[in-house]
Amino acid sequence: METRLINLYTLQLIDSHLDELEYFKGDLPQLVRELTEKVDNLKKRISEKEQEIKNLQLKSDEADLEMITLAEKIEKYKKQLFQVKTNKQYDALTIEIDNAEKNIEELTRQIVIYEGNIQNAKNDLESFKKELSELEEELGEKREELAKISKENEEEELMYKHKREKILVKISKADLALYEKIRKAKDGKAVVGIKKNSCGGCFNTVPIQKLVELRQNKKIFTCEQCGRILVSDFIVDESKKII
Ligand SMILES: [Zn+2]
Structure with a gap:
């Protein structure tokens, strides 16, 4: 009877060890999966943010270019003012100049908004990148840990499984x-x-x-x-x- 009890408790010890190994294995892969997902999401957000900045920059550049074109037009109209022969022509040109100046004002206002948005997007991008590097570091550590444990576990697991087989034949x-x-x-x-x-x-x-x-x-x-x-x-x- 004594041997019978010893065998049963030995089996329990072996199984508890195997459970523990299984537990460690079960936890880290989940963590690695979650971190990988977070890293992937963040990379996606970074590339979206970069695209957003590019688009804003493009719009701002377009507005800049339009302003230059308008300024050139104003210069041209102003020269033409000296050459006009009728009041009607003069008034028409004055209206053109006024409109162009109003457009320049509006474009200037828009550019300020674009620049503000670009700055905000750049700040977001910077914090995303910082977060990404932290996450990647953590992921690297967990992956390494998992690889190490898996390797250690492998040997230990085999050893306990072998012990288990040996004790099983002694139990009814x-x-x-x-x-x-x-x-x-x-x-x-x-x-x-x-x-x-x-x-x-x-x-x-x-x-x-x-x-x-x-x-x-x-x-x-x-x-x-x-x-x-x-x-x-x-x-x-x-x-x-x-x-
Ligand atoms: Zn009890």
């Missing part, structure tokens, strides 16, 4: 079925030690009489509260020696 089908059933229902922990006279799984106090019997290691005892298999310190220590 009935014991294994019981173990798997409890393990599935109780968050991976089917066999637990006694901690301060309580169940190591749910911390329910174990009656003294039961503790005395349990320490004789002659029978499979389960916790009245959670149903996990309870083992004595002796079984715990012996199992740890094996693993």
